[in-house]
Amino acid sequence: MTVIDTSQPPAGPARRVAEARPSLLLGEHSLCPGCGEPIALRLLLEVLQELDVVQRSIGVVGHGCYGSFVRIMDVDVLQCLHGRAPACATGIKRVRPDCVVFTLQGDGDMANEGLHEVLHAAARGEKITCIMLNNGVFGDTGGQLTATTVLGQRTKTSLAGRDAREHGYPIPVAELVAGLRGAAYVARGAVSTPGAVVQTKRMLTRAFETQLAGAGFSLVEILTMCPTGWFVPAREGPGYLGDSMERVYPLGELTT
Amino acid sequence: MTVIDTSQPPAGPARRVAEARPSLLLGEHSLCPGCGEPIALRLLLEVLQELDVVQRSIGVVGHGCYGSFVRIMDVDVLQCLHGRAPACATGIKRVRPDCVVFTLQGDGDMANEGLHEVLHAAARGEKITCIMLNNGVFGDTGGQLTATTVLGQRTKTSLAGRDAREHGYPIPVAELVAGLRGAAYVARGAVSTPGAVVQTKRMLTRAFETQLAGAGFSLVEILTMCPTGWFVPAREGPGYLGDSMERVYPLGELTT
Amino acid sequence: MTLELLEGSEAIAASAIAAGCRFFAGYPMSPFTGLLESMSRLLPAAGGVCLNAASEIEGVNMALGAAAAGARAATGSCGQGIALMQETIAEAALNETPLVVFNMARNQQDYFQATRGGGWGDYRTITLAPKNIPEAVEHAQLAFHLADKHRAPVIFYGDPLLAQTRVGVEIRPLDFGPLPPKDWALDGTRSGTGKSRQIWTWAMGKATQPGPGPDRHWKAIAAKFDAIAEVEARHEQRYVEDAETLVVAFGTAATFVEYVVEELRADGHRIGWFRPVTLWPFPGAALAQATAGTRRVLVFELNAGQMLDDVLIHAADRSAVHFIGGVSIAESGLAFGELMDAPVIRDRILAALGRETRS
Amino acid sequence: MTLELLEGSEAIAASAIAAGCRFFAGYPMSPFTGLLESMSRLLPAAGGVCLNAASEIEGVNMALGAAAAGARAATGSCGQGIALMQETIAEAALNETPLVVFNMARNQQDYFQATRGGGWGDYRTITLAPKNIPEAVEHAQLAFHLADKHRAPVIFYGDPLLAQTRVGVEIRPLDFGPLPPKDWALDGTRSGTGKSRQIWTWAMGKATQPGPGPDRHWKAIAAKFDAIAEVEARHEQRYVEDAETLVVAFGTAATFVEYVVEELRADGHRIGWFRPVTLWPFPGAALAQATAGTRRVLVFELNAGQMLDDVLIHAADRSAVHFIGGVSIAESGLAFGELMDAPVIRDRILAALGRETRS
Amino acid sequence: MERELVVTGIGGQGIQLLAKTLALAATREGRYAMLSADYGGEMRGGPSKASVVIGDGPLRALPVLASAWSAIVAHHRFSEPVLARLRPGGPVIVNRPLVDPASLPHMTVYDVDAAAVAAAADAPHAIGFVLLGAYNAVTRLVAPESLVSAMEEVLPPYRKQYAEANARALAAGADAVRPQLERAGEVVA
């Protein structure tokens, strides 16, 4: 089997149908092989571009592996305290109502430390878009149990697997938020398969459109692979995500 | 119309069918005329007595007008920080699993400052019973808007009435908690009518039975009158509660 | 000049708005509640936003967000509520957001809380401690000026008497001089230009324009606070020239001390007073000078002895320093106790005058 | 004696458990995470409970609850996480709950946070700052003893080197003497007897047995901390007798200073060192004595100058005090920077020796 | 010159409204005023006290008065600590029969049966304003018209309908004390 030269664009007539890097990307990330978070970043940056809102976009980024995206996204960013992004975003949006304001958080950031902030922002119907990268662990600190860790999952602080009697049940953040009247758009996507990636991008687009329409709060929860925190080889990430997380966290839109 | 002498028990043969004061009450409260919170206190104390768990009961009380009940309830009590009662109760229950541990909180305490703590305790399925006295305002600080204030309600920080665009929508705590798998018993009662009082007492009984059975977390949200914070005469409290709060917060059991 | 009879809280709120405050978020707590209520009433009319935060942590982060977006923004609380804000106040110091915090304290027991951080890392908070409502009205504006000037959080340290007493005051915008432009504020306009902005305690910068990183950034922050300490210390003093005894007090307590000192001077005592107007930076050099010729330095504060540390660090002769304050709380826990009273203070000073200076 | 090669975090966890710690709740944060993981692994086997708190605030309140119920209970974190706990740490001090807090700090920048409260009200926290892992193992047990002895929160001030270095250590229960019974602990047995218990910062008591109320209670708390300050200050010193120069440092930094001082003495310098083992109570009297005959007091700490305050308050001659520390952070922000290094410290000390003492 | 007034009574007597009215009246006259309130949440029957200081320039008085020139004693119950701070000789309005005029031997006491006067003026709830009317008639700290308009201003919207009755109470209080004033030859102010 001959390997095709892929170091150059094709010589013959061809049309580029997908670019490797979103134009708002400023440099390399240093996340683990097979991590799902950079995929979500790409979608976010593409959507901002496609909606033509870049030059009025402000991001608020929490603490997790995605925190390092602050260095590589060409967007005005407040790197805020762990869990508090929706509160900071509220302050920003209220004094700059014409801006498009979003948060980028993890499950640890949003479902653990910051559950209070996201629920209150949602209940208030703040016109912001919150994005939660849910990998079911604190990736950045080495893979401990979060509020979204699924039952049975082994983490560094649930060595024998998450046990409901000991550690309780996972919290479905998107469902909780969808139960609040201020939440205008809530959806859950994933980045584990090409189809899910396409669907998730559509969700992000709708979420931002909701904000632009002034309709209320929007949330997109995105299931992302964390092979490191799951202690599985990178290539097994998507499968693990589908077998464990997706069963507990079904994909789709939760608002109508 | 002759007024009957009611200063003494009846001279003739009669059976006392209701005692004024629960036996666990140590003294007078100084809450406002027409306040609903003391009624809830009476129910709580009666239920502890009737379930015969008094001498293994520990309460954790938050910050609100009910905070002064700490002085008059003959129960071991930790008066804890605003909003943190479910966390403290968790610590107590985990090291004293044989005790009956409950929290007494308000809407300000539980839905505002402490939403995080109650939701996580519920998700963990902690075997504690949380009681939220929901009067839709911060009573103790003079009647400001809380997360449960209903739309249109005037408070000292929503002078023109709660406006969804400005202040967002009220948070239905019982519904949120009921959406978590660790919550074994969730109900909403009220103390505005004799019937509601009877029903609420039954809810409290079931909630504690749930704890005794080790089945998981239990919550009873109790709608209480706050004529002072609502700026209505005391006698109009129950009517206001029925007309405004009960429409947003239907009474009943939310788990099955 | 037309005076309005305003409750302290209301006067402070109106003054903050006159200074251009356009965002406020707070959570009720006595005696801060009045300020929140006033803001919620007055701000919308001024084109601003006042939010009922769902907690102190939410409130301070909302305000931080608004300040990061360039607005004059504030929050407030007291005691426990301020304790909850410590992480964020430290963050504002370290990421250089000009946040104003109105600490309408229940008492003077939170001097350490205000002046020693208690958040995390090496930072300080400029802390203004007005002695009465007219000064509080001034400080409500000065706080925003200093915050913008230094891109640093500023704490306004009030108390129940400042919050709840009503006096005739005049509110008008004060001019403290020019300020640098807020070209660092996030507004989205630079997104996508390759020069997007960033507010980040770790100061890593963007890949295309690396920042100093935490080591250099935090050193620079520490140096900035050293520089602020050089220029922003404020104090007031009286009768220092001939005072054998100097009484040091802050905030409302200083007003009481001043009153008593006047009485004692009328009785022939060679006594004076010294008041740090800024608790941080503490006017140490001024105190050193003021105490150079005194025999006794009496420290009066309604707590177990907190400003005492700063007096001990700076007084010309440490052995001349005596503590005459103490914890004193109203039965409710929400206001000053009986020590905040001129006759009581007078007795304590006289008792100290009676004792000889120990070394 | 059999040594086990344990990571500091693991050794501290094992030691705490050996001391009877039976409840732990924490939230990950480097470099505290290792302690949490060790606790989560070791505690259940010892019949205890380790909970994955959903936040630092939840964690510290869980621990407070467990301690109020009579268990030896602890939490931990660092920096920002400890900042979030300040309200509760103050509460534990004021309602007299023996809570232990393991601050596995990223650096030495949180000295004020540990020693000046920053919560609210007049309280202090006994703070142990071990210099190396063997001492950390001892302090992990001493912390619980002191907490129970005084019914007060105790902070263990660790750092990345203590957390992450592995050394051979031996873990066995230590005996620090008898303790009063925990008859105040909530267990429900007195409910309904008319003598039910109460833990309450406002100390209002029950209607049938009124408590002192906040004024008297908080005065008593302040007096208790004064009494603790008298008896619990600990320090270590060397070469004080003939030292012209005394270097003051705490925690791991003191180990480095000790190392360098030994080298310098070998080179013939008349130099010694002083280490506060408890940051609060600060061993002020001992420092005053130790510095009575020295020409220079050098303060070395990896921050902008925090312990410096305490040294200035207590050193025999304030004008002899010089700061030779500074902010120094690893690029990651999670560990010490290049100042935590013997050759660098040596250079700073030598430079200070070269300068003449300014007054 | 600064003039201090302390008012002491119990919740429900209108102590706070009275004090606020006086302070506002002085302010509207362009003078400096300070009003300190101290009440346990206005619990009915609980302590209610207030102090007002009025002066022509920036005030020297402390928010916790070291001493006071004058007083209105609406109820004796919690009055003791307040009255202990009065400087001898100053004017005091006492609410007869709840307060015994003889209990203040060192002061210039005027007594008014506020409940009766209020009832007679067809303003039965305006006990506080009766006392204030009397006080101002004695001390002449502000013009009577200033009091009336300040009273109207301080009334919350839902109580505006009481304005006229309150105005009658202010006037009736002044009238009630006038005979004593004339007897004393207007010693004060």
Place this chain on the structure above:
Amino acid sequence: MERELVVTGIGGQGIQLLAKTLALAATREGRYAMLSADYGGEMRGGPSKASVVIGDGPLRALPVLASAWSAIVAHHRFSEPVLARLRPGGPVIVNRPLVDPASLPHMTVYDVDAAAVAAAADAPHAIGFVLLGAYNAVTRLVAPESLVSAMEEVLPPYRKQYAEANARALAAGADAVRPQLERAGEVVA
């Protein structure tokens, strides 16, 4: 007596496991050991370094070594600051050809082609253990058997199957350096 070893290489070379094995071996022999690691999360290709101190009594060495007696240089990339702290004359094992033995003129250098030795021992991934085997052959800090059992102990459960290959690597490393040792007449330890 205290002996310090610094190990420097890049992520993926097994630096941490090597250092931990040595420290554990010494501990199991009843001696005092200290192990400090400093690695950027073990990123492949990123810096990885560790230091081990072994002594017969409580250790005096600092967790950030002021100077070190010996070194293992598995990769030259991030080695400079580490090597700058070596005390002249001490033993250094270098991983040829990634590291040039001539780059350490003041040290007693032993060179091992760890990749080749590991491959030859049928333990291609055990580069770190080859270097450790060589190091211990030179320094004799612990008994070879101690190394083997410590290595077995430090392996995580899911890697236990590599124990035998690692043992071969340790032995092969020792063998590989022996000729140089004999040449030098066993100057060290």
Place this chain on the structure above:
Amino acid sequence: MSKRDSSGRRQTRGTVVIDKDRCKGCELCVAACPPRVLVMSTEVNAMGYRYPQLLAGCTGCTACQLVCPDFVFSVYRFTPAPGRAAA
């Protein structure tokens, strides 16, 4: 046995003890009493509040006790043959 007396009133089948000095006059009991046999006093109690007084016709239903926030009511039901209470 008819439940109403000749005037169409419900029979008095119970009574209450009213601890009137604890009452804060909120009138919740008055509204809650099914036969409406509680009326507020014109006098005030020691705390200055008007308080409920009982007319004939109490059924001993306990509604007043259930809703009273100040624990004023004890409720009794007559045991053998009630109906002789003052009308």
Place this chain on the structure above:
Amino acid sequence: MSKRDSSGRRQTRGTVVIDKDRCKGCELCVAACPPRVLVMSTEVNAMGYRYPQLLAGCTGCTACQLVCPDFVFSVYRFTPAPGRAAA
């Protein structure tokens, strides 16, 4: 126009540019590629990772680009008549 060539393979209708030195070897692209025309190299790149190589049969479907966390792929579709790529 048949979508499969004579060997039963899908026709090559597109191609990709693989920025191989950015690859971290996670193999997500390999699993995601519908015609399975990506295979991992045996060599390693500058960072030490094996990386994907393209065989014939790419459809230009963009799946690889969608799932690659390291932004390695640009995808092209041949415009007039593809199918002449090396087999």
